[in-house]
Amino acid sequence: xxxxxxxxxxxxxxxxxxxxxxxxxxxxxxxxxxxxxxxxxxxxxxxxxxxxxxxxxxxxxxxxxxxxxxxxxxxxxxxxxxxxxxxxxxxxxxxxxxxxxxxxxxxxxxxxxxxxxxxxxxxxxxxxxxxxxxxxxxxxxxxxxxxxxxxxxxxxxxxxxxxxxxxxxxxxxxxxxxxxxxxxxxxxxxxxxxxxxxxxxxxxxxxxxxxxxxxxxxxxxxxxxxxxxxxxxxxxxxxxxxxxxxxxxxxxxxxxxxxxxxxxxxxxxxxxxxxxxxxxxxxxxxxxxxxxxxxxxxxxxxxxxxxxxxxxxxxxxxxxxxxxxxx
Amino acid sequence: xxxxxxxxxxxxxxxxxxxxxxxxxxxxxxxxxxxxxxxxxxxxxxxxxxxxxxx
Numbered sequence: 617x618x619x620x621x622x623x624x625x626x627x628x629x630x631x632x633x634x635x636x637x638x639x640x641x642x643x644x645x646x647x648x649x650x651x652x653x654x655x656x657x658x659x660x661x662x663x664x665x666x667x668x669x670x671x672x673x674x675x676x677x678x679x680x681x682x683x684x685x686x687x688x689x690x691x692x693x694x695x696x697x698x699x700x701x702x703x704x705x706x707x708x709x710x711x712x713x714x715x716x717x718x719x720x721x722x723x724x725x726x727x728x729x730x731x732x733x734x735x736x737x738x739x740x741x742x743x744x745x746x747x748x749x750x751x752x753x754x755x756x757x758x759x760x761x762x763x764x765x766x767x768x769x770x771x772x773x774x775x776x777x778x779x780x781x782x783x784x785x786x787x788x789x790x791x792x793x794x795x796x797x798x799x800x801x802x803x804x805x806x807x808x809x810x811x812x813x814x815x816x817x818x819x820x821x822x823x824x825x826x827x828x829x830x831x832x833x834x835x836x837x838x839x840x841x842x843x844x845x846x847x848x849x850x851x852x853x854x855x856x857x858x859x860x861x862x863x864x865x866x867x868x869x870x871x872x873x874x875x876x877x878x879x880x881x882x883x884x885x886x887x888x889x890x891x892x893x894x895x896x897x898x899x900x901x902x903x904x905x906x907x908x909x910x911x912x913x914x915x916x917x918x919x920x921x922x923x924x925x926x927x928x929x930x931x932x933x934x935x936x937x938x939x940x941x942x943x
Numbered sequence: 944x945x946x947x948x949x950x951x952x953x954x955x956x957x958x959x960x961x962x963x964x965x966x967x968x969x970x971x972x973x974x975x976x977x978x979x980x981x982x983x984x985x986x987x988x989x990x991x992x993x994x995x996x997x998x
Contacts, residue, residue, distance in 0.1 A: 793988070
């Protein structure tokens, strides 16, 4: 369970919004945490444990002001921390992340307050047994013809009684991989056995799955019902199939069109050669600009390969024509 | 070479290690898992595969 301090606050809910509008490789996350000061004493700072390091983290308060937060090493300097957090921070093996958040104004007793955590996350990168050069030139490695899927994993731990709502959104031209999301959970246990892990039944979660988004909530009751200790959401984001087919067809044209230069060689006509170059340039440019819509990962290398082939064929045929070499 | 005793991880620890790892590998065959101490079975495209990280 995630740690928070002081114990007198009640973390009511967390809404985590993942936005994939900037493409496959990155997503912007907005995590809204609502808590209540359950004590009569005004509150000027809180300590929250977070699941993992957040890149480019910015914390905004209820009133729209950016809040200051201090990392682990500043917490280590504090003498007034409870023993549990003190030990966790001082043990680097545990790799726990805490934020000491300074609130802009005091939160009165029984008052609710909201914090928004904004950060960036990146796709999981897959290591591969195949060397990059083999992948590049091996025409039989069709699986790697284009890297068309970015895989994400979200680890969700829970603060005591909170309700967590997950909302993921992706733009037009992108889609969720088949069968996703895959939601795992670890049961409360100290051992490692196959029984400690389970797949969360999506139908029991009231998962709302749509063309451009999916969302669901987990309450404390749900966690007790399924004995959930920690949850992991796996999913892939990929271009829509029709976009992928279109871009593959375009790539084939870009790679095969340089062969058209041979026609000008056989006809010994330099004007055909320049016409072919113009057509090839249009296709290469179209392929390059298609990246903005399809967001394919391995697109760039085909643009480069197209350029190399076009340039090489053009120069060779031009030299042969100028040298007046005929077959 | 002297053999090292691998630490046994709980499921929670394994999920945390995978979550904190930038690089993962998908292994389709369970027999190829022997060299990895951290792996989690997941379902991709209807098939059980294993997400592993190299420690």
